[in-house]
Amino acid sequence: MPSPAIVYRIDASDRITYVSEGWDVFAGENSSGGVTAADVLGRPLWDFISDDTTKEIYRQVLARIRTGRRMSYSFRCDSPACRRLLEMQIRLHGDAGGVEFQTSTLTEVARELAPVSQGDGSVGAEELEPGLVRVCGWCNRFYADGAWREMEEAFPRLRLLEHPERQMLTHGMCEQCFERMVGDLSAAEAAGTGG
Ligand SMILES: [Zn+2]
Structure with missing residues (x-):
């Protein structure tokens, strides 16, 4: 039920x-x-x-x-x-x-009820390893399964909300935001030195 x-x-x-x-x-x-x-x-x-x-x-x-x-x-x-x-x-x-x-x-x-030795590969919550989760501090996307993803997509993969005590967040910057910032900086620099 x-x-x-x-x-x-x-x-x-x-x-x-x-x-x-x-x-x-x-x-x-x-x-x-x-x-x-x-x-x-x-x-x-x-x-x-x-x-x-x-x-x-x-x-x-x-x-x-x-x-x-x-x-x-x-x-x-x-x-x-x-x-x-x-x-x-x-x-x-x-x-x-x-x-x-x-x-x-x-x-x-x-x-x-099955013998313990006959596991089906599923992992109980208690057996999950603690993970380090990367989040971009600029666009708030999370790194999960090899890509930067919106939280709706990332959370199920990371099991974030259901096992938050096993996750550590580390703030960084994704490649896309890095490139955009570098672009902005060089544009500003060009404008600043151009006069
Ligand atoms: Zn980003």
């Missing part, structure tokens, strides 16, 4: 205005203390995000959403008992800068 969708919303100043049951999936590592909806309503989203990498990701996501774009992507989130394919949708809510996060279950399949 698929799990119900999980929804939470924030207002324009990033304060939590609504959470549905099961919301603490998003709170990740911070949810261990039995935090209830009453504890979080009215508080800034940032109170529940402990590490800087995740904060940076959420900042970029929110900035993107508030320009009117939507994000939606699917990701694996397995439990010991079942394999799950989830979909996260992030979009504007209302017309005052509020944002809604919704995670729904696309498929949920009970795991077959």
